[in-house]
Amino acid sequence: MDQKNKFMNPYLAGVLLGFVLLATIYITGRGLGASGAMKSVAVTTVKATSPDHYESTAYYQDYAADHPDGPMKSWLVFEMLGVLIGAFLSGALSGRLGLKLEKGPGVTNTTRIIGAIIGGMLFGFGSQLGRGCTSGSALSGMAVMSFGGIITMFAIFGGAYALAWFFRKLWITR
Amino acid sequence: MLKMAPLIPEIISPEYNYLVALIVGLGFGFALEQAGFSSTRKLVGLFYGYDFTVLKVFFTAGVTAMIGVVLLSHLEMLNTDIIFVNPTFLPSAITGGIIMGAGFIIGGFCPGTSAAAAAIGKLDGWAFIGGATIGIFAFGEVFPLLEDFYLAGNQGPLLFYDVLGIERITFALILTAVAIFAFVATGMIEDKVNKKPVHILSGNWKKKTIAAAIPLAVVLLIMITPSRKEFTMEKLEARAAAGECKPDLIDADKLAFELMNNYYHYNVIDVRSPEEYEEFHIATAINIPLDDLHSTAYRELLNQRIQTNVFYGASPAQAKKACLVARYHGNTTSLALDVTAEDFRNTFYGEINIPENPTKSEQTVALFRRRAAEKMKEIEANLASREKPVQKKVTRVQGGCS
Numbered sequence: 001m002d003q004k005n006k007f008m009n010p011y012l013a014g015v016l017l018g019f020v021l022l023a024t025i026y027i028t029g030r031g032l033g034a035s036g037a038m039k040s041v042a043v044t045t046v047k048a049t050s051p052d053h054y055e056s057t058a059y060y061q062d063y064a065a066d067h068p069d070g071p072m073k074s075w076l077v078f079e080m081l082g083v084l085i086g087a088f089l090s091g092a093l094s095g096r097l098g099l100k101l102e103k104g105p106g107v108t109n110t111t112r113i114i115g116a117i118i119g120g121m122l123f124g125f126g127s128q129l130g131r132g133c134t135s136g137s138a139l140s141g142m143a144v145m146s147f148g149g150i151i152t153m154f155a156i157f158g159g160a161y162a163l164a165w166f167f168r169k170l171w172i173t174r
Numbered sequence: 175m176l177k178m179a180p181l182i183p184e185i186i187s188p189e190y191n192y193l194v195a196l197i198v199g200l201g202f203g204f205a206l207e208q209a210g211f212s213s214t215r216k217l218v219g220l221f222y223g224y225d226f227t228v229l230k231v232f233f234t235a236g237v238t239a240m241i242g243v244v245l246l247s248h249l250e251m252l253n254t255d256i257i258f259v260n261p262t263f264l265p266s267a268i269t270g271g272i273i274m275g276a277g278f279i280i281g282g283f284c285p286g287t288s289a290a291a292a293a294i295g296k297l298d299g300w301a302f303i304g305g306a307t308i309g310i311f312a313f314g315e316v317f318p319l320l321e322d323f324y325l326a327g328n329q330g331p332l333l334f335y336d337v338l339g340i341e342r343i344t345f346a347l348i349l350t351a352v353a354i355f356a357f358v359a360t361g362m363i364e365d366k367v368n369k370k371p372v373h374i375l376s377g378n379w380k381k382k383t384i385a386a387a388i389p390l391a392v393v394l395l396i397m398i399t400p401s402r403k404e405f406t407m408e409k410l411e412a413r414a415a416a417g418e419c420k421p422d423l424i425d426a427d428k429l430a431f432e433l434m435n436n437y438y439h440y441n442v443i444d445v446r447s448p449e450e451y452e453e454f455h456i457a458t459a460i461n462i463p464l465d466d467l468h469s470t471a472y473r474e475l476l477n478q479r480i481q482t483n484v485f486y487g488a489s490p491a492q493a494k495k496a497c498l499v500a501r502y503h504g505n506t507t508s509l510a511l512d513v514t515a516e517d518f519r520n521t522f523y524g525e526i527n528i529p530e531n532p533t534k535s536e537q538t539v540a541l542f543r544r545r546a547a548e549k550m551k552e553i554e555a556n557l558a559s560r561e562k563p564v565q566k567k568v569t570r571v572q573g574g575c576s
Contacts, residue, residue, distance in 0.1 A: 013234075014235045039310045083290065087291075124311075144243060160276070
């Protein structure tokens with residue numbers, strides 16, 4: 001790795017992240033999350049582009065009932081705004097800003113973007129089925145020792161390990 | 175009296191919750207980016223063995239927060255009964271997890287890390303966010319087909335240590351040890367895959383040992399020290415043994431008399447187990463097991479001005495303990511019944527014999543007890559339809575990813 005701008009020691013970064021999560025639990029009683037904010041965006045888009053469909057679908061109406069002030073007025077949307085700002089500040093401090101694309105050695109830019117979109121679709125879909133992603137279910141679940149959260153964590157990482165060989169051309173081989 | 179966290183909504187108004195979200199998000203994003211999670215090749219390195227950063231950061235964060243939660247709970251600064259615990263639905267958790275795993279290896283991110291990457295200008299991060307939004311939309315569209323599967327196997331906010339049948343702190347110790355073991359093992363694998371000499375056990379081993387020993391030491395300290403609750407009880411008992419702060423006692427006949435005439439002035443509390451309570455309880459009594467009496471959920475109930483608490487249990491000692499707990503939490507008028515629940519039952523509902531040639535007082539007592547038994551049954555029957563404040567009213571915080 002020929003990174004000029006070195007990353008933080010992973011254990012130190014882990015302790016920092018752990019304290020952020022602990023503070024969140026201490027103050028609000030809930031953990032961190034990420035995919036929920038994307039759900040807000042998805043629901044908002046449906047509401048804006050196809051109001052009839054939005055009104056007639058139970059799934060969106062359930063969401064609307066949980067978010068009476070509109071789908072964007074959600075805890076996780078504000079948290080994700082913070083994530084974007086915080087990550088931007090970190091990138092600026094460490095000199096890592098810039099429009100870039102990171103990919104395996106044998107992959108074209110187009111393949112990488114398509115891969116990211118398909119991967120995102122799967123992750124988004126799975127996060128809804130599994131009631132949370134790596135942040136909301138696996139990490140926050142581990143902090144409160146939730147059985148479901150830790151099982152989801154094993155399923156995510158186990159699934160990725162099991163499939164890694166099949167997608168090695170995306171990342172390590174030419 | 176110290177109030178317990180979570181701070182929202184009791185100590186910090188819920189209106190600030192969005193501001194808190196923004197601030198913790200800032201810390202979250204900063205930590206993710208500093209850890210290198212904005213780099214997709216660093217993330218997937220975990221699955222090919224050349225870079226275990228994800229495991230190190232993730233496991234360290236999880237263990238740090240977990241030990242923090244256990245420590246705060248041990249010090250009674252955080253009420254773990256009401257914090258959000260992700261509910262367990264095994265079929266959907268496992269299937270959803272594997273689909274997410276596929277998304278991880280194909281897309282090279284997870285939702286949180288894609289946001290960190292997008293924030294510093296990574297185009298693949300934005301592509302992933304777009305894809306995730308489409309995936310969530312797709313789930314919404316096919317939800318009716320998946321609903322049964324989604325809701326199958328509901329086990330509620332199940333905790334891992336309960337599944338294993340071990341103590342919370344034992345589980346914390348095991349998970350911490352597993353994490354440290356994983357750090358050493360993956361450190362070796364990482365160097366081997368990158369064809370470097372293995373350096374995890376050499377080099378600055380003193381520093382490394384200290385780093386590994388700190389979390390273990392914290393967990394062990396929690397294990398061997400009494401919790402704040404136990405500590406308080408010990409102190410209270412020591413004071414009671416020394417003759418200070420003696421709980422006031424009430425005897426069975428006096429209690430029965432008071433219940434017959436003005437039960438509404440009394441808040442009778444059975445501190446035995448719910449099973450024992452179900453089997454028999456004194457008229458008007460509610461059930462709060464002694465172990466739960468410390469819970470903040472009951473503070474208000476125990477401190478009602480117009481009612482006097484009367485505690486009873488499986489032994490007078492249990493009743494006295496409960497009385498001391500109530501006193502510790504600010505109630506000064508609590509009484510403890512000087513006989514056991516079983517004695518009370520026998521006194522009134524057992525066979526009441528009048529000896530031959532009774533003295534006047536023996537006769538009065540026997541007659542009183544018979545009448546009291548009937549009257550108490552009547553009161554209990556009348557109250558049977560009331561709303562019982564037995565269940566905890568404090569609900570869990572809503573959380574997760576919805």
